Amino acid sequence: MTFPRGRRILAAVLISVLLLTTACTPKTPGRFDQAQQQSSRQKSGQAVAKDATQGSKLNKFFPAGGDGYQRVYTQEKKGFSEANLKKGGKVVAQLAISDTTSTPSAAAKFSKSTKKVGGYPAVTLGNTQTSILVGKYQVKAISKDPTFTATDREAWIEKFNLDGLAKLK
Incomplete structure (x- = not known):
């Protein structure tokens, strides 16, 4: 299919004009833009107290894996540390310590x-x-699989080094 030369030039000009006008028009503010601007102006870390314990200091109080369970740390930040508890490669629970x-x-x-x-x-x-x-x-245990019961959660909470955590300042 061949177009006469004039039609090809006209098509190229129209596409160029379309691209130019859409690229240069101001973006209409979205419904979340105001909230984004407000949160960007806030100082980072404002929600966490200055004297909150670093998450890396909390890791040593978590129970080790064993009996077919594997502990995998997933998040660590000021005032909080979290690990998944896996069994057979499947996450059955989340364990966490947070500074209140x-x-x-x-x-x-x-x-x-x-x-x-x-x-x-x-x-x-x-x-x-x-x-x-x-x-x-x-100290929190959250079931992620129905096989991980309230009794399991309590047993795993007791495996934390609670007395050591109580002495942490």
Whole structure:
């Protein structure tokens, strides 16, 4: 299929004009642009207290794997550390330690707790989470597989070095 030379030139000019006009038009602000600008202006790390413990210092209190379980660290930042607990290559639970200095409301939920795990106040959230409060640190186990029960969560929480964590300042 051949076009006369004039039509090819006209098509090239029209495409160039179309590209030029669409590339130079100002972008209409999206619905999230204002929120993005506000969050970009905030100082980074503002949500974490200055005296919160570094996540790398929390790692040593996690239980080691064993009995077919493997512990794999997944996240570490100021005031928080997290590891997946795998069995047979599948994530069955998440284990975490967080410094409640930045989130006092996280510690407040333990004030009415009547249950204890490892000698520390415990709360259960829904069917998948068990947490305890060790000083200013929340230790949490979250089931990611239905085979990992509340009893399993409590047993793994007790495997943390809770007494060592309690002494951490």
